Amino acid sequence: MSDHRTYKKLELVGSSTNSIEDAISNAIAECSKSVKNVEWFEVMETRGHIVDGKVAHFQVTVKIGFRVEGS
Amino acid sequence: MSDHRTYKKLELVGSSTNSIEDAISNAIAECSKSVKNVEWFEVMETRGHIVDGKVAHFQVTVKIGFRVEGS
Amino acid sequence: MSDHRTYKKLELVGSSTNSIEDAISNAIAECSKSVKNVEWFEVMETRGHIVDGKVAHFQVTVKIGFRVEGS
Amino acid sequence: MSDHRTYKKLELVGSSTNSIEDAISNAIAECSKSVKNVEWFEVMETRGHIVDGKVAHFQVTVKIGFRVEGS
Amino acid sequence: MSDHRTYKKLELVGSSTNSIEDAISNAIAECSKSVKNVEWFEVMETRGHIVDGKVAHFQVTVKIGFRVEGS
Amino acid sequence: MSDHRTYKKLELVGSSTNSIEDAISNAIAECSKSVKNVEWFEVMETRGHIVDGKVAHFQVTVKIGFRVEGS
Amino acid sequence: MSDHRTYKKLELVGSSTNSIEDAISNAIAECSKSVKNVEWFEVMETRGHIVDGKVAHFQVTVKIGFRVEGS
Amino acid sequence: MSDHRTYKKLELVGSSTNSIEDAISNAIAECSKSVKNVEWFEVMETRGHIVDGKVAHFQVTVKIGFRVEGS
Amino acid sequence: MSDHRTYKKLELVGSSTNSIEDAISNAIAECSKSVKNVEWFEVMETRGHIVDGKVAHFQVTVKIGFRVEGS
Amino acid sequence: MSDHRTYKKLELVGSSTNSIEDAISNAIAECSKSVKNVEWFEVMETRGHIVDGKVAHFQVTVKIGFRVEGS
């Protein structure tokens, strides 16, 4: 491992019928299926769909940062 | 219904003593009293009042989008 | 008390293993230990640490406003 | 008419299967059905839906400014 | 009155031949003709027209917030 | 398919000698060669190269959103 | 005094029933009671309270810069 | 004169010991000495110098727009 | 020619009754009358005038970059 | 090769104990291990870790653009 690690950020949109926190967690869980060394997230945007005057889905755009393997 | 729907966005501030999600839902519920075809929201700002060192109200500014009737 | 109060804003980062709301409340509680007349907060940024594919800490940057003593 | 006119801005999302300009024009046409003295627009956001690898709709958010009647 | 008031923001452009403050006041006065419970404003943009090398009109875009009746 | 779909955004720059719309379409077409379930785009930046006082290429940066397979 | 002075910025909200300039001046006056070497300000936000369709207070958020003593 | 006028924007910083409006006017007056057809301004930034706990100069950055001669 | 070229950006507003692309081209054409080595443009803002419920002019603010002669 | 090349941007965070330039170079070097046709970078954010009152690592977030193979 070098002394100058490199990280990469991916941009995902997680959704949840329940809460902003769950939408974030769902995006991270999905990302972790294919990427290792996931270390942090940054919320970029919070929005959602409305059905019958109620929030149907919270949709949270997050950037997820992970260390590049080998760096 | 035409093939080029038009939407309008209104900007509301919902509040809640409980959570950010409830503040969003309260704004949407209020908006739905007078507007039809409400379809989505976008969070613009999250802030709140503090009383005695505790959050008294979460205040969330949302833009709420609805389809213009007849479009 | 003058008729033109002055307020000051401090920028803090609260954290919580549980929710965004708790991270905000923790920052406000910490701030209130040393500052009086705390009146409002504004969320600037929401991010967090990830461990084993799960949110380990929500980290919420808030500006906290308080009235300057004597103003 | 006073010497200090007041204007109001509405935020609409126009759509078109054809072009960004048509999406703008459609929003303006819809707005002009119910509002008089429409004078200018400002593009806020350009996005769209994709179906089968092609743009299905351009969706352009515009602020539309009109003079308040009587001002 | 519920314990979770909702507010709405309108975006207006006030103008004045005299000052930025007057342009703001003119927008608020116009808005107050048709809306109740007007509580605050936020300046979004300050610009103006120039004639013969002098400011002819200050034009100030403000968001004006009012409590939704019944909330 | 779960009830909380996850989306990913990629950032591409499409170019066209002809129009902004074509630059967007070219980016989407290229993206669709390797990614399924492409659903929307957001224009981030419009710029271009100039040769001999004429636009040689429109270059449009878009974020393209697609549903993560299996989510 | 070193050849590489350091400055610090504080964020205050000044208010005035009269004008934006007075709100700025009031924030600076308050700040100068407890801080030396105050050198510049930057306006961050202009807003205010409305009572009976008139501006009750202009509230101007300013960053105020001062040289750190000894630097 | 063609039917598609072109405008140019210059960025100036006007200053005044008195008010924000005077700082704007001073920038415009200076600009008008060397440029014709000056039509509008946009305020970009408001800041200033402080001496002895008082505003010594308001410094307002404006973009000033003028029609390009012959267009 | 040195190995560290310097570029300058000018800010222009092009207009067209027809399209956003034409407004951009008109600004570039006007700029090229007096400036050499024009190499690129960046769209900053898209807006326009409305007459009788139709777009009368698209007005596109562009920054136009050119290499400084001799650099 | 078509006449309308498409580019993709990746977002990386490079780090260096030494300088901002080295942090940028490290991100680019890491990216070039797996991606061809890397053509440009854009600095998005500069930050870093502090240990014992000294910068331990500069961390620079860059977007890195490369031409999509075959476009």
Added chain:
Amino acid sequence: MSDHRTYKKLELVGSSTNSIEDAISNAIAECSKSVKNVEWFEVMETRGHIVDGKVAHFQVTVKIGFRVEGS
């Protein structure tokens, strides 16, 4: 030490006749004289003074984050 640490950010402007990195380091060194647990910095703005056509001082505005004692 609680399980929900709180951090505070201060905004400083460091300067250096030499480099951006030195300006950052000078701000951090000055801050560390009076604050413990300094952990990270974020660059907000880079500017400087020019004398005789040369950079006299780089001035870098940084936010510096430290853990609140006891949190």
Added chain:
Amino acid sequence: MSDHRTYKKLELVGSSTNSIEDAISNAIAECSKSVKNVEWFEVMETRGHIVDGKVAHFQVTVKIGFRVEGS
């Protein structure tokens, strides 16, 4: 010399094969060939070209401020 000096800002892009500081200095040096009273710069954007996986040129966009002659 009046008591209300006016400044003008020009936007340049300096480049350097070596460092961000040199790119800034090169832009200032070029600007100083044709403009007097150059007093400050503000960094707007840092980017660059990449060749063979290495930074070929740092390109730094700066606004350069100078006092208008006679003001």
